[in-house]
Amino acid sequence: MDRRSFLQSAAGTIATASLRHTEAFAAPEKQNKMIGIQVGAVSFADEGVAKVLDECQQNASVDTLFVATFTYGRGIAGRQVPGQPLPDHGSQKYDTDTFFGGAYTKVHEKYYGNTAFKSFRAPDLGDYDVLEKVIPEAKKRGMKTICWYEDVFRRGLPNIDKLEEVELSGKKAVTLCFNNPDYFNWLQDIAEDWARSYEIDGIMWGSERQGAFSNVLGASHGHPNPMTATCFCEFCYAKARKRGIDPERARQGFLELAKFVEASRKGTRPVDGYYVQLWRLMLRYPELLAWENLWTSSLRDAQNGIYQRVKTVNPQLDVGWHIWHNNSFNPIYRAEQDLAEMAPYSDFLKVVIYHNCAGERMVDYIDSVGTSYFADVPKRELLEFHYRVLGYGDEKGIAELAAYGFSADYVLRETRRAREGLDGTKTLLWPGIDLDIPTAAKSAKCTPAGTKAAVLAAFHGGADGVILSRKYSEMRLENLRAAGAALKELGIVRS
Ligand SMILES: [Zn+2]
Numbered sequence: 154m155d156r157r158s159f160l161q162s163a164a165g166t167i168a169t170a171s172l173r174h175t176e177a178f179a180a181p182e183k184q185n186k187m188i189g190i191q192v193g194a195v196s197f198a199d200e201g202v203a204k205v206l207d208e209c210q211q212n213a214s215v216d217t218l219f220v221a222t223f224t225y226g227r228g229i230a231g232r233q234v235p236g237q238p239l240p241d242h243g244s245q246k247y248d249t250d251t252f253f254g255g256a257y258t259k260v261h262e263k264y265y266g267n268t269a270f271k272s273f274r275a276p277d278l279g280d281y282d283v284l285e286k287v288i289p290e291a292k293k294r295g296m297k298t299i300c301w302y303e304d305v306f307r308r309g310l311p312n313i314d315k316l317e318e319v320e321l322s323g324k325k326a327v328t329l330c331f332n333n334p335d336y337f338n339w340l341q342d343i344a345e346d347w348a349r350s351y352e353i354d355g356i357m358w359g360s361e362r363q364g365a366f367s368n369v370l371g372a373s374h375g376h377p378n379p380m381t382a383t384c385f386c387e388f389c390y391a392k393a394r395k396r397g398i399d400p401e402r403a404r405q406g407f408l409e410l411a412k413f414v415e416a417s418r419k420g421t422r423p424v425d426g427y428y429v430q431l432w433r434l435m436l437r438y439p440e441l442l443a444w445e446n447l448w449t450s451s452l453r454d455a456q457n458g459i460y461q462r463v464k465t466v467n468p469q470l471d472v473g474w475h476i477w478h479n480n481s482f483n484p485i486y487r488a489e490q491d492l493a494e495m496a497p498y499s500d501f502l503k504v505v506i507y508h509n510c511a512g513e514r515m516v517d518y519i520d521s522v523g524t525s526y527f528a529d530v531p532k533r534e535l536l537e538f539h540y541r542v543l544g545y546g547d548e549k550g551i552a553e554l555a556a557y558g559f560s561a562d563y564v565l566r567e568t569r570r571a572r573e574g575l576d577g578t579k580t581l582l583w584p585g586i587d588l589d590i591p592t593a594a595k596s597a598k599c600t601p602a603g604t605k606a607a608v609l610a611a612f613h614g615g616a617d618g619v620i621l622s623r624k625y626s627e628m629r630l631e632n633l634r635a636a637g638a639a640l641k642e643l644g645i646v647r648s
Contacts, residue, residue, distance in 0.1 A: 186645045187583055187618025189217040191301060192625040193230040194257035194275075194283035199244040202290045205625065208242065210294060212630060213637040214646040218291055219301040219357060219620060220283055223273070223343060225254035226305035231277075232626045237591040240629045248277070254307065256343070257283040264346040267338040272311040284351045297354035299471065300347045304329070304360035318383035321365065321407050326381065328362060331451040332388040340455055341462035348466040356463055357503060358456070359475030363486050364448030366441050369410045370431075371521040372483040374514035379411035384448065392451070398443045406438025414525045422528070431526040449489045460498035473501035475585065480504065481511055481567065482518040484542055492571060496578035503620050506567045507587035508607045512558035513596040515539075516551065544570060558597035561606035568614025581617040588621050588628045588636065601635035608639035 190209050197205055209215035221229040231252040233239050239247075255275030259282050265271045284298070291298050306313060308327055316336040318326040329336040344356050367373065368382035385407075390400040413423070413430055423430035435441055460472045474495070479486045492502060519539070523532045530538070536551045544566055549557045568584050575582055586607050589599045611619050621628070621636055640646045 186612070186616075186640075187217050187581070188213060188215050188640065188645070189219050189299070189583060189618060189620040190215045190625060191219040191221065191229055191620060191622050193221040194278055194281060195230065195232055195248065195252075196243060196625045197283060197286055198278050198281055199232070199626075200242065202286050206287075206290055206294055206296065208630065208633070209625070210296070212633040213621065214640050215296065215621070217297040217299060217354070217618075218287065219299050220257075220287055221302070221624065222258050222283060222300040222347060223256045223302035224305050225307040226303060227252065227254075228305070229301065229303060229624050230254055230257070230275075231624075234591050234627065237627070240589065240627060242630055243626055251277050253277050254305075257281065258285075258347065259350070261346050261350055264342045264349070265339070266342075267334070268342055269312040269315045269335045270310070270339050284347070284353065288352055292352070298351075299355040299357055300344075300351075300353055301357045301359075301475075302343065303358065303475070304362060317386075319386040319389075320380065321369070321382045321385060321404070321411060322380040323385075324381075326383045328383055330384050330386050330388055331455040332384070332392050333386065334388070337455060337458060341458050344459050344463050345466055348463050348470055353470065355471030355473070355500070356459070357473050357475060357501075358459055359477070359503075360452055360455075361475075361477040361479070362452075363477075363479065363483075363489070364445040365407055366410075366445035367483060367485050369407055369414055370485075371414065371525050372485055372518070373479045373521070374482060374517040376517075376521045379414045382407065382411070389447065389451075393444070393447055396443075396447065398440055398447065402438065403440035403444040406434065406441045407444070409438065410434055410441060417525045417528050420528075427526050427528040428530075445485075445489075453495070456495070457498045471500040473499050473503065473581075473583075475503045476505055478505040478507055478511070478514060479518075481506070481543070481563075482515055482539070483522075484539070487543070492574035492580070493576075493578060496575060496580040499580045501581040501583050501617075502571070502575070503583050503585050504567065504571045505585040505622070506564050506607075506611065507585060507590055507622065508561060508564050509558040509587045509597050509599045509603060510590040510592050511563065511587075512549065513555040513592050515559070516555045519551065555593070555596045558592075558603070561603070561610040564607045564610035565614045568611050568616050572615035582615070583618040583620050584611045584614075584616050585620045585622040586611060586636065588632045590623055591627060599629075599632050601631050601638075604632045604635040605639045605642075608636045609643065612639075612643050612645070 224230050232248040235247045235249050255273045257275050260274050288298050316329040316333050318328045318330040320326045365382040369379040393400045463472050480490050519536050523535050527535050533551050546562045571582050
């Protein structure tokens with residue numbers, strides 16, 4: 154391409170991009186916006202499929218169901234988390250004794266020839282097959298169904314030990330390794346099973362994990378023990394060697410890093426300070442970052458693998474990813490989420506932008522890194538630093554943040570940033586919106602006004618849709634109606 158035609162095509166790209174933004178701001182009703190909601194099988198079993206779909210449609214004009222078809226976690230499956238107030242619909246009992254997790258659909262054995270992990274049917278609801286029940290009712294209403302599964306497992310399942318990661322301590326982890334062929338293949342096999350066995354419209358997968366570097370540093374909400382960081386298994390060692398990374402040097406570096414973090418948590422300050430000591434270790438062991446990058450690129454390989462398999466079965470199906478909330482807190486994790494790089498194997502991205510629970514989660518993150526490599530920085534200043542480097546506005550200070558949560562301005566800024574990150578790609582942006590995600594008793598709770606503001610902000614930021622999260626069984630109907638009110642105000646729905 155010569156310089157002149159390059160300039161012309163560049164100008165064309167910019168013009169198209171700004172036109173799209175103008176349209177998104179001025180007239181969202183002209184576009185085909187997706188209104189999604191995450192629902193677990195237990196809600197359909199408890200309340201009846203028709204009732205759940207009616208509530209979602211009537212209150213919030215939902216047109217796409219993200220049905221939790223596989224997980225061992227309570228974040229997207231099961232009733233309300235025990236200890237949290239029950240919402241104003243559904244069974245008024247906790248499922249403490251019955252929740253187990255697994256696949257909430259039939260397991261068609263023929264698709265699992267390339268993996269040792271074959272026994273994962275959820276026992277919670279007997280032989281209830283959530284897709285068999287939901288899809289016909291959804292189709293009658295013109296609603297789409299997307300299978301939604303996540304990277305959460307439990308110990309003791311048949312053969313699962315063969316797929317488990319290895320911790321820095323040398324013990325087997327509860328998490329599974331993307332570089333282990335039995336897990337890499339399984340992730341694709343289950344997607345193929347759904348794609349061939351049911352009339353679905355797409356697949357979404359999520360992994361709320363990060364590599365060993367951020368895990369040893371405690372750079373997330375939650376304070377993981379440094380020695381539980383992963384992965385140091387034989388498959389990761391082999392992949393590392395192929396890339397010219399010395400696994401033993403890497404492990405040695407991580408043991409030094411873990412020692413540093415454990416001492417920091419006890420208040421033992423290195424002679425030159427915490428932050429300088431981190432840099433010293435990074436310079437001495439460049440393998441630390443190489444190993445972190447190995448883990449993240451393995452996650453990308455897993456996503457790409459799922460994408461290619463599903464497209465081979467049916468190119469019409471939409472395939473996309475849930476991006477973990479840590480993207481809003483840890484700059485290292487954010488650096489690993491290069492949306493443009495993910496775009497070629499992403500029809501859509503659900504970037505988690507949960508405004509309300511973000512408050513207590515950010516405080517938790519600051520508490521964690523504020524006692525490891527940032528232990529020299531007062532937490533009030535450390536939070537301000539993160540607001541600046543992450544591009545946030547005037548959110549609350551450290552003392553009040555958990556009680557207030559983040560504002561709708563955070564949703565606006567994060568949606569805009571993701572939109573710009575995806576510029577020039579065809580990937581659709583569907584931010585995840587917080588509807589009653591559980592928080593501690595004294596932390597902020599979702600309100601109709603806050604929910605409505607968050608939905609408005611997502612569309613003002615240029616979203617192509619929203620995914621109401623995390624699960625219907627924890628949402629209150631007044632907040633669902635508030636999301637619906639925002640959509641009416643935007644002219645996205647008219648009824
Ligand atoms: Zn591994």
